[in-house]
Amino acid sequence: MLPLSRPAVRPTAAPRSSRQGPRALRRACAVAAMALIPVLAGCEAGSNAPVLHWHPPTNGAAATIKEGGGEIAIRNAFVLGAPPSTTLPAGSSASMFVGLVNTGPRDRLVRISAPGSATSVALPKGGVVLEQDQSALLTGPAPKLILTGLTRSLAGGTYVKVFLTFQNAGTVSLDVPVIARADSYATFSPAPTVSPTPSATAKHKHGGKGSATATPSPGATATATATATP
Numbered sequence: 653m654l655p656l657s658r659p660a661v662r663p664t665a666a667p668r669s670s671r672q673g674p675r676a677l678r679r680a681c682a683v684a685a686m687a688l689i690p691v692l693a694g695c696e697a698g699s700n701a702p703v704l705h706w707h708p709p710t711n712g713a714a715a716t717i718k719e720g721g722g723e724i725a726i727r728n729a730f731v732l733g734a735p736p737s738t739t740l741p742a743g744s745s746a747s748m749f750v751g752l753v754n755t756g757p758r759d760r761l762v763r764i765s766a767p768g769s770a771t772s773v774a775l776p777k778g779g780v781v782l783e784q785d786q787s788a789l790l791t792g793p794a795p796k797l798i799l800t801g802l803t804r805s806l807a808g809g810t811y812v813k814v815f816l817t818f819q820n821a822g823t824v825s826l827d828v829p830v831i832a833r834a835d836s837y838a839t840f841s842p843a844p845t846v847s848p849t850p851s852a853t854a855k856h857k858h859g860g861k862g863s864a865t866a867t868p869s870p871g872a873t874a875t876a877t878a879t880a881t882p
Contacts, residue, residue: 712727717821717822717824722754722756724755724759726750728791729750730748730750730828731830732837733831749797750791752780754788756784758783760820762817765814766812768813771802798844810830811828813828
């Protein structure tokens with residue numbers, strides 16, 4: 653007798669959650685956005701964009717914060733210094749650049765401080781919102797983060813210890829390099845000139861002059877947890 657043949661077994665695909673596809677796609681898009689930082693910065697700067705020049709891939713500082721099943725990736729953070737053979741003097745301001753990608757729950761960058769290097773760091777008004785699976789490219793060429801009131805001179809090749817505070821993810825520290833404003837970084841914009849405006853505590857007596865404080869153009873965050881004073 654001929655042996656009975658066994659029925660063919662059809663392979664079955666492992667079940668997948670219908671939610672994984674769209675979320676994985678969003679995360680992939682967020683990561684891809686970081687790769688497009690040079691292109692986006694070039695669109696802002698025009699034909700003389702700094703990204704049209706070659707950039708060493710690991711100039712800036714990087715860190716990652718795990719949060720809510722995802723993470724906040726901090727990439728290519730650096731402070732723009734003065735041209736070679738010169739320094740940014742104490743009392744002046746400096747531009748800071750960084751790229752942020754959030755694959756976790758919604759968060760917000762509310763504060764940056766640089767103790768030992770600057771009296772305050774100005775953020776865009778209201779801080780920097782980080783939606784889930786989105787990126788925030790504070791990468792220039794015009795600065796959106798400004799170290800004001802430098803307490804020491806900054807030369808290219810040195811480092812600045814900065815602390816980035818997020819509303820939910822907490823605080824992370826970075827040793828951020830100071831990169832001289834030359835070669836591929838020559839077209840990045842230095843910190844804008846700070847113009848003095850009357851402070852909220854200024855008092856006028858008999859027509860006298862009140863005190864004034866220097867307020868950077870981007871403005872610090874408005875909430876109590878988002879102040880720009882270290």
